[in-house]
Amino acid sequence: MSSGRKSQGSQKIEMKKMSNESNLQVTFSRRRSRLFKKASELSTLCDAQIALVVFSPSEKVFSFGHPNIDTVIDHYLSRVPPQNNDIMEFIEACRKANVCEINTQLT
Known part of the structure; x- marks a missing residue:
């Protein structure tokens, strides 16, 4: 019944910076979304306030916040x-x- 092919299962992928700028931008965009x-699911399911600020490889800023x-950020800073x-x-x-000990040493 077996076809002789075995799945390798989930493999650990080495984390390293991508060298191709085009692939880097596409991957960033997918992962950002x-x-x-x-984050949206977490805020909805747990009624949590969330703020995310993400900088792209091209240094553009993207943000997400709930409620906004x-x-x-104002709540956190204040x-x-x-x-x-x-x-x-x-x-x-x-x-x-420490002050008493220093005073006794000096006198």
């Missing part, structure tokens, strides 16, 4: 990083201990 489609890229009081107290205690 797939990436944007996946400006809203997501957020205040959380303060962990335990860590801040530990750092302050270490600093004070």
